[in-house]
Amino acid sequence: MINSLYKNRTAIYFGTGMEDAGLTELARLGARHVLLHYGQGSVTRSGLLDRVMAGLTARQIAVTELGGVQPNPTLPRVREGVALCRARGIDTLLAVGGGSVIDSAxxxxxxxxxxxxxxxxxxxxxxxxxxxxxxxILTVPGAGSESSPAAVISDPARSLKLDFAAECLVPALAVLNPENTRGVGLFQSRCGILDAITHVCERYFTQTDYVEVSDRLCEGLIQSLIHYGRAVDGRLDDYGVRAEIMWACKLAHDDVAGVGRKQDWSSHVIANALGGHVDQPHGALTVIVMLGWMKRAAETSPARFVQFGQRIFGLASPTAAEAIAAFEHYIAGIGMPVRLSGLGVDLAPATLDAVVDVCARKNPSGTIGNFVRLGPNDVRTILETAR
Known part of the structure; x- marks a missing residue:
């Protein structure tokens, strides 16, 4: 294990009807004027927004609304929110939605x-x-942004997705009521599950020694997410299934499974660079890129992929290629695309060149990743494999 700091200050209010407790805590923390930030209509149709508004009013908290957050949240909407906060003396943000709304907030x-x-x-x-x-108040599990220090914002004018992180960005509280996720359809539910699996994999694939404890945490989370990726079909209204998915997605990205290990994150760097050019669900896009990354990384460092196949998929003595094939077979088996073309992405030469360039400029070294260091030619190979 390597030296690490683990700190997560988000108070989690988990379960049915926990919005009331969360809003009480928000008032206790000093909220007097809230910017209520939300997406494009589902929270209104479900009645959740009206309930939240009533709860804030009952606690004598003033509200300014800013809705309309798109998947892959944009810089112009962020700037609009900043201007509102400054002009109206807003002292607190309340995000009602999924990862895009939370990142924007x-x-x-x-x-x-x-x-x-x-x-x-x-x-x-x-x-x-x-x-x-x-x-x-989380409504779409997967991104894990409800208790992480990170956010990703798109700048459509430059075809860029920009990630940043700081301890001050960690939410003070998060309400995780599985009831609020019942409106999430099958495809989007599976996008969230695959997003969470990639978050765990970015931590799991490491060269750090003596990380057996967190290995087992990672493996348990991946196996649970794999199970519910199948089980959610036909059970979209099942509270127990929704609760398990919501909690697993939260644990996948609060870094409890990443303590003491050097993490990779190159798949996310590549996927975010590509996401600046194509408007596709982040989880579906990232897992496709990760499959391409796995095939390249296994050429250099196969042993951990063998462990992945043994412990996650129960393969007796797999090769690295067989372990990756088992993961790909699972993704295809739940009806999710395993190639960019299956997601409707036509990887034009100019887009490929632009993504490679963004990745090359990510770090002064010109490389990305830790499990295997990747240069521009490696990124190009991964994207060609994912095509």
């Missing part, structure tokens, strides 16, 4: 506490030092 919270352009924070020219307090 994180960027707004940081930008509102910063005397400058929020893009400087998002692009890393200035590290966020403070942010307005943020509460979350």
């Amino acid at each position: 994180k960027a707004i919270a940081a930008g509102a506490a910063f005397d400058g352009d929020v893009l400087d924070l998002i692009e890393g020219r200035v590290r966020p030092a403070a942010a307005l307090p943020l509460g979350v």
Whole structure:
């Protein structure tokens, strides 16, 4: 194990009807004027937004609304939120939605506490030092943003997806009521599950020694997510299934399974770079890229893939290629695409070149990843394999 700091300050209110307790905590933390941030209609149709508004009003908390967050949240909407916070003296953010809404709220919270352009924070020219307090009512599990320090924001004008992270971005509280996820359809549910699996895999594939404890945590999470990726079909209204998925997705990205190990994250770097050019669900896109990454990484370092096949899929003595094939077979078996073409992505030469360039500029070394260091030619190979 390597030296690590594990800290997660998000208070989780889990279960039916826990919105009331979460809003009470938000008031106790000093919320007086909330920016209520949400997506494109599902929270309105379900009646959740009305219930949240009533709860805030009952606690004498003023509300300014900012809805319309798109999947893959955008910089213009973030700037709109920052301007609202500054103009109206907003002191707290409340995100009601999934990872896109939460990420957008994180960027707004940081930008509102910063005397400058929020893009400087998002692009890393200035590290966020403070942010307005943020509460979350989660409606779409998968991203794990409800208790993480990270966010991803799209800049459509430049075809970029920009990731940034800071401790001050971690939400103060999150309400995880599985009832609020029953409107999530089968495809989107499986996108969230695959997103969570990739979060665990980015931690699982490591060269760090003596990480057996967290190996087993990772393996248990992946196996549970695999199970519910199948079980959710025909059980979209099953509270127990929804609860298990919601909790597993949260654990997949709060870093409890990543303590003491050097993590990789190259699949996410590549997927985010590609996501700046194609508007596709993040979980589905990332797992396709990860399959391409696995095939390249296994050429250099096959042993952990053998363990992956043995412990996750119960293969007796697999090769690395057989272990990866088992994972790919699972993804296809739940009706999810395993190639970019199956997701409707036509990887044009200019897009491929642009993605390779973004990855090459991610770090001063010109490489990405830790499990296997990847240069521009490797990124190109991974994308060609994923095509």
